[in-house]
Amino acid sequence: MKLSRMLAMAKKEVMHILRDPFTIIMSIGFPIILVIYFGFAIDFDFRGVKLAVYDSDNTRQSRELANVFFSSGYFKLEKGMYPEKMTKEIELEKDFGTIIIPPGFGRKIASRKESAVQILVDGTDNQKTSIVGRYIGSMQKAVASRFSDAAPQSPVDIRVRYLYNPELNTQWFIVPGLIVVVIGLLGIFMTALTVSKEWENGSMELLLSTPVKPLEIILGKIIPYVAISLAGSSLVYLIARLVFGVPFVGSHFLLICAVLIYIVASLAQGILISVTLRQQNKATQAALILGILPSLLLSGLIFPIESMPMFFRGVASILPARWFMIIIRGLFLKGSTFTELSLPFSMLVLLSLIPIIIASKKFKRDLEQ
Amino acid sequence: MNGKAMNAVELNKLTVKFGDFAAVKDLTLSVEKGEIFGFLGANGAGKTTAIRVMCGLLLPTSGDVRIAGLDFSRGKNAIKRKVGYMSQKFTLYDDLTVLENLNFKASMRKIPDETAKQRFEQIFDFIGFNSGQNTMVRELASGVKQQVSLAATLVHNPEILFLDEPTSGVSPAMRAKFWLLIRKLAAEGKTVFVTTHYMDEAEECDRIALMRAGKLIALRSPQQLKDETYPSGMPLSGKKPTLEDVFIKLVEGDER
Numbered sequence: 001m002k003l004s005r006m007l008a009m010a011k012k013e014v015m016h017i018l019r020d021p022f023t024i025i026m027s028i029g030f031p032i033i034l035v036i037y038f039g040f041a042i043d044f045d046f047r048g049v050k051l052a053v054y055d056s057d058n059t060r061q062s063r064e065l066a067n068v069f070f071s072s073g074y075f076k077l078e079k080g081m082y083p084e085k086m087t088k089e090i091e092l093e094k095d096f097g098t099i100i101i102p103p104g105f106g107r108k109i110a111s112r113k114e115s116a117v118q119i120l121v122d123g124t125d126n127q128k129t130s131i132v133g134r135y136i137g138s139m140q141k142a143v144a145s146r147f148s149d150a151a152p153q154s155p156v157d158i159r160v161r162y163l164y165n166p167e168l169n170t171q172w173f174i175v176p177g178l179i180v181v182v183i184g185l186l187g188i189f190m191t192a193l194t195v196s197k198e199w200e201n202g203s204m205e206l207l208l209s210t211p212v213k214p215l216e217i218i219l220g221k222i223i224p225y226v227a228i229s230l231a232g233s234s235l236v237y238l239i240a241r242l243v244f245g246v247p248f249v250g251s252h253f254l255l256i257c258a259v260l261i262y263i264v265a266s267l268a269q270g271i272l273i274s275v276t277l278r279q280q281n282k283a284t285q286a287a288l289i290l291g292i293l294p295s296l297l298l299s300g301l302i303f304p305i306e307s308m309p310m311f312f313r314g315v316a317s318i319l320p321a322r323w324f325m326i327i328i329r330g331l332f333l334k335g336s337t338f339t340e341l342s343l344p345f346s347m348l349v350l351l352s353l354i355p356i357i358i359a360s361k362k363f364k365r366d367l368e369q
Numbered sequence: 370m371n372g373k374a375m376n377a378v379e380l381n382k383l384t385v386k387f388g389d390f391a392a393v394k395d396l397t398l399s400v401e402k403g404e405i406f407g408f409l410g411a412n413g414a415g416k417t418t419a420i421r422v423m424c425g426l427l428l429p430t431s432g433d434v435r436i437a438g439l440d441f442s443r444g445k446n447a448i449k450r451k452v453g454y455m456s457q458k459f460t461l462y463d464d465l466t467v468l469e470n471l472n473f474k475a476s477m478r479k480i481p482d483e484t485a486k487q488r489f490e491q492i493f494d495f496i497g498f499n500s501g502q503n504t505m506v507r508e509l510a511s512g513v514k515q516q517v518s519l520a521a522t523l524v525h526n527p528e529i530l531f532l533d534e535p536t537s538g539v540s541p542a543m544r545a546k547f548w549l550l551i552r553k554l555a556a557e558g559k560t561v562f563v564t565t566h567y568m569d570e571a572e573e574c575d576r577i578a579l580m581r582a583g584k585l586i587a588l589r590s591p592q593q594l595k596d597e598t599y600p601s602g603m604p605l606s607g608k609k610p611t612l613e614d615v616f617i618k619l620v621e622g623d624e625r
Contacts, residue, residue, distance in 0.1 A: 004479060005476065005479065008473060008477065009477075012462070012473050015464075015465055015469065016462070016464055019464045201458075201459075201460075201462075201463070202456060202458030202459060202460045203460045203461070203462060205426070205454075205456040205458065205460050206456070206461070208426050209424055209425075209426060209453075209454040209456070210449060210474070210477035210478050211446040211449050211450065211477075211479075212477050
């Protein structure tokens with residue numbers, strides 16, 4: 001291994017990058033666009049869900065019931081509902097659901113009999129439905145205290161307090177996790193192209209006709225992308241902290257270590273793809289499937305791994321993205337220590353070593369053919 | 370070791386197999402120092418494979434290979450230092466300038482900056498390059514690109530040059546200029562091992578090796594080849610045969 005050759009390789013790679021505006025735009029623009037999309041567009045907190053009321057009782061009590069809902073802040077009233085319009089409106093997405101108050105509701109309440117109210121809810125978007133369903137469930141208690149004179153009769157009073165993210169702020173949860181996607185894309189995607197580019201335009205022959213060693217080529221090519229990925233993740237970190245006010249309670253040292261290991265893991269995957277496929281268009285597709293999709297879908301960024309079927313939990317657990325996500329969330333919100341994160345850290349190291357070893361072995365064998 | 374005793378290239382029963390397929394079979398030939406050696410054959414005849422072995426890019430399956438007196442026992446890199454390889458495909462980087470390409474090549478060969486600088490001047494002077502060293506390679510005409518490729522091949526002052534179809538896709542005037550350079554290189558004592566599909570270029574070689582399906586089928590000077598293949602002129606017209614006639618008969622197995 002000669003340092004000078006590796007550095008010359010890196011220098012050449014930097015020149016390629018600097019002359020290709022696409023790479024630069026991608027490395028700065030992508031993190032920003034991603035954070036804007038996910039940070040502003042995805043919000044699991046629903047406010048002002050539109051509910052209609054079909055009040056066939058029309059008493060003081062029935063109006064009070066509706067009021068309990070609409071004063072909570074979660075729901076917004078859509079007035080004037082008739083039975084024949086009920087499902088139509090939901091179908092047209094004019095409102096999300098309808099509260100049906102049966103005749104005699106007020107009378108039953110007044111005479112302290114058990115009364116029932118039905119709520120029809122749009123079940124198409126089950127993500128939204130399950131969250132709205134929880135809001136509706138939480139109305140039960142408010143309704144009970146409204147209509148009984150005494151305090152609600154419950155032997156146990158269960159109170160939930162959310163730790164680490166007391167207001168269940170979606171952005172706190174999503175934005176730090178975007179570091180995983182940014183590195184996944186910049187690292188895997190860009191490096192996947194670099195070696196295949198050399199094969200494709202024949203310059204690999206030029207490299208091979210010199211005494212350069214496989215490891216010098218690989219490391220030389222990786223170095224500039226380490227810097228790019230590091231810059232991209234720093235950008236996400238800064239936006240998370242400054243724009244979204246996400247707290248960071250953990251150790252920055254651990255964060256940097258994790259980011260570096262994950263960058264190496266991603267670059268190694270990219271190199272492995274590049275070395276194997278040798279064609280840029282194939283390498284791009286493979287990078288999309290192996291790099292972007294898993295880091296979006298199977299990392300736990302949006303969809304919880306725990307609720308996935310066994311098979312996908314297995315797949316997720318061999319992806320560095322999943323373990324890196326645990327570390328990121330642990331560091332940002334919980335302030336986890338290294339001991340607490342030792343499993344994800346060891347998995348991350350292990351899963352980075354595997355592609356590096358395979359890639360350099362395969363590359364070496366190809367060259368010696 | 371003196372020049373007379375040591376050939377630039379010595380192959381003895383060189384065989385290269387890819388799986389069951391033998392791309393080169395029992396190739397035996399030797400090239401003298403300072404010789405311009407033409408390597409001819411149809412596409413897929415095994416020329417490039419043989420050259421890649423001689424440049425230290427590929428290990429032979431069997432047979433002896435001696436390049437500038439070196440065999441593979443000291444590793445491929447010893448050979449790579451002695452030879453210059455200009456591959457069939459254009460291998461320089463389009464988005465780098467001429468000088469950046471050469472600098473990169475020099476750094477891969479660990480040539481000190483000062484030495485490299487002097488060397489580039491000599492080379493540019495030698496090949497008569499005047500298109501601007503800071504031009505992006507992608508902006509050069511194809512003939513000029515080939516010149517720069519040759520320059521990159523000469524960076525480490527190799528003893529033996531392997532030029533794989535150096536003039537394909539180049540204009541006739543540029544080809545003539547390129548061959549002037551080849552003769553100049555040979556006059557300087559460098560051995561030039563060249564493949565081509567142009568018969569006028571083959572005429573320029575001291576000796577020609579004809580390959581067919583991985584095997585050597587003839588190894589003679591251009592004149593000998595013509596005389597021996599058609600001792601009494603062309604069968605139909607009685608005209609003097611050209612190298613093209615010889616090539617068609619020997620390599621493609623057709624007469625005309």
